[in-house]
Amino acid sequence: MKYSAKILLLFVLSSSLMMCASPSRKAGEGIDVGFCISCHQERTPGLFQSWVESKHAKKGVHCITCHIDHQAATEQKAMVFPEKCGECHPEQLTQFWKGRHSIGFDRMQIQGEYLAIPQEIRSAFCERCHSIQNKCNSCHTSHRFSVKEARDPGACANCHLGPDHPHKEMYETSLHGTIYKLTQNPDRAPRCVTCHMPNGVHNSSFGIARGPAGTRSEAVDLKEVPISKEEVERKREEMIGICTKCHSRRFAKEQLENADQVKEEGFKLMERGKESIREIEKQGLLYPSVAERRPHPTEGRTLVLADPQLYVGTSHIERLFFTMFKFHTIRVWKSGYHFSPSYTHGHGWSEMQLDLIDINEEANKLKEIFREMKK
Amino acid sequence: MKYSAKILLLFVLSSSLMMCASPSRKAGEGIDVGFCISCHQERTPGLFQSWVESKHAKKGVHCITCHIDHQAATEQKAMVFPEKCGECHPEQLTQFWKGRHSIGFDRMQIQGEYLAIPQEIRSAFCERCHSIQNKCNSCHTSHRFSVKEARDPGACANCHLGPDHPHKEMYETSLHGTIYKLTQNPDRAPRCVTCHMPNGVHNSSFGIARGPAGTRSEAVDLKEVPISKEEVERKREEMIGICTKCHSRRFAKEQLENADQVKEEGFKLMERGKESIREIEKQGLLYPSVAERRPHPTEGRTLVLADPQLYVGTSHIERLFFTMFKFHTIRVWKSGYHFSPSYTHGHGWSEMQLDLIDINEEANKLKEIFREMKK
């Protein structure tokens, strides 16, 4: 079907839709739905088509319901904030505010990495994902706003992937992910939302007692305040409650406790890397030294190992540690909980061991090469 | 169904097909279709089955239509060139000749990397993809020649992937790729052909003002001749024309201009890497020096940084730059245009910063270690 024919069909379809949706046709500032559609079904046919197939269209939720009026849409660059969605979906909004997604943008803005780069680079990556704090269409993508799509692991994978948080990769290489991919049946194997947003709860921190930014071991709440041991245990029980749909309680508990151990072992390896570097610093052999380099945007002139360590302008030995901590340690322990042997080991544990070899040899070289010079 | 039973069924099916296709049954040098089929449906049942299900089979296009005769097929190793396909599909052939696919093999043959390796290695990788210049079945795979399959991102991904041109990976990790994967609906999100071969145009260079081999910033045509600023702008407008199916013109323009900025920032970082290495060369500290090593197949005894730099037999510091330029810079800017935050940042920008740390420290070490020796 050619585009012109398609547009004609859409016009017919949308006319009937508008008739079905007539009670809501009149919108903010007296603008008729037809006002938007008369241009947009021709100028942005893809956008229009997605909306036409949405539950919104069927229920009479149209452009102006969310975008207020044409001028506001233009000035705000058409953004619609969660509070607007919450007018019709209040329960989901309240739950959303309890989870970590709701602080994504704020947390990004105080990160040293973010502060250290030009704005156009920030727009091209940091903000594309962290904007989840300010928009529901990160998961329920425009203008279809599909619940089915938002529940698919692909929706989560759009942000939860890559070197420093390969949740997508870990899940896809676990038996859970394998079976789900094969069967597309959420009763046969869990997908992300099964464990982290069970029964559609919009608090995505369900069942997880999260550590603070970095690698300290206490668990914290949304404001980074440590939570009680009882609360941690309650959250573990929440998670086990999900596992037991398919596994025995004993098995589930054992697996999660094994992951706790894997995490601890990973952190031990990481500490050995830190020790080597601290010793080198004490001997004045870091190049450039902390005093010689640009101060850290939030930590100033101190040696920062692990969060919020930067990937810019440090010494080679610190950069080796950055890779160890930021990419490999996280794979060891997060894959432990996501049951991906390939990511725990091949992309995690063995890489950490290789990192340690490199850090130790670099420390040794620095001693030989630069000790004389620095005297 | 057992194979023997299947072959029997195929025989019945193909007999009826041959009857339907009877006007074309007699082919080149008087050979009957049945001549091929009598052996090949038994000896190569998979090949036969693909053909039987093709539009070609339904239209009476059979073995000899394309392969001329049995002897020619054997001697030419059965290859069928685009000119042959163009006899029935002339418009597609003319368009194909306008795009970069049509110079893929020629360009490969003058590349230093290609010249530097044994023939069996060339066959096993370079030629598998670059042969697209000489065969339509790179995308329309044999012997089904499906249009539907050729339009799928998977068909493009067969070559456009991997460390130095991860188009597949960038697309799959963009919101475009995510939504297409979820919905399989090209009206909901673009796939490769939506932007690069819109409406089935076989010039795959649509909408792109391509830079020359390497990283210089002017745009060039198929013969590497610089094109005018107006032509570049015309091509940008072509692309925006695609974006506005779903996005506002302002948004589309802003996004592409932001990508332009990201590209520029990436190139700036790369230049800093080059500077470090050029200084080391001036000081005579490259090991092996350019004079000591095998001359570059096309550039001779000069320091080559960025295209056509080789990955063989250079110094360690140049190899660090090779990775920076060939793998990481390309991810920054190409992902900028493909809207993959993960590839622009996690696999690109942050890796470039880590590369710079390594290059600078290596430069420093070379100065300390080898200055004395070289005196």
Add this chain to the structure above:
Amino acid sequence: MKYSAKILLLFVLSSSLMMCASPSRKAGEGIDVGFCISCHQERTPGLFQSWVESKHAKKGVHCITCHIDHQAATEQKAMVFPEKCGECHPEQLTQFWKGRHSIGFDRMQIQGEYLAIPQEIRSAFCERCHSIQNKCNSCHTSHRFSVKEARDPGACANCHLGPDHPHKEMYETSLHGTIYKLTQNPDRAPRCVTCHMPNGVHNSSFGIARGPAGTRSEAVDLKEVPISKEEVERKREEMIGICTKCHSRRFAKEQLENADQVKEEGFKLMERGKESIREIEKQGLLYPSVAERRPHPTEGRTLVLADPQLYVGTSHIERLFFTMFKFHTIRVWKSGYHFSPSYTHGHGWSEMQLDLIDINEEANKLKEIFREMKK
């Protein structure tokens, strides 16, 4: 449908199933199927649902048929060994014993890498895959035991992936994998089982003349005993017999012989890496030296290059070789046979060349930095 409603439906379904399956209802030690189901369809509804949809359920194979009795299930952690499955599937079990899957756990237990790590780490990765020796549900996952799922490349990919054996990645980036992904039609393109378990044979070593652990070139049997040249040729013919379903015999033979050459070229590069390191060792420049480090769990105080080399506690130059041999060499040659240009080259050959540059420069640095000191 809410969970409570679903459970009710399952109860009705399972009641009817149990009636259909009545002749087998009474099981080991006189326990009725209902005994398990009365609890488990409520406590582990996902597990129950998978079983209910299985062929086992339809044929009256229930919990106790495999798990013997409730106490045994608890004590054995519910494991069911291949011998149990073989009671009903004897042919598959006999074939399974002929392939390498059947020695996976034994071989793992004598590996240096396995011996060098804590038990919880072993459980989290090594044993998850290598346990295939002891359980059929690695491929036919619980409790659906689907033949269709086990034949999908995804089932194999659950273990055959990652840095040191990226079979999944190589297949997916080959034209074979691309077409299968697009069409989901095993008559159009092969999947793993097409070549390695043709016609459902459970000997997964079909058609492959495997080298011993490491990189020596002779082919061996399951007990690592070298096999005759004739046997090797017979196995090559087995494989060509598969290829000719779609390709000419000449083409198939040529492609496999080209892969033989690619393998040889890859091994040659690797030998150059070994030579550099052996020379450094002779000169006493390895840090830590073999004498200073913890002895290798199976090889003692010798320099181990290639299998069974460890990734722990060696020198940096050996670690560079570890990556070259374990990750990159294997990609060159295995991708040669799996026809993935991206993995043979981008993730293999070019990485090996970069490794060689790094090894040579490191050797040079060690000579300069440590020669004086070691005197």
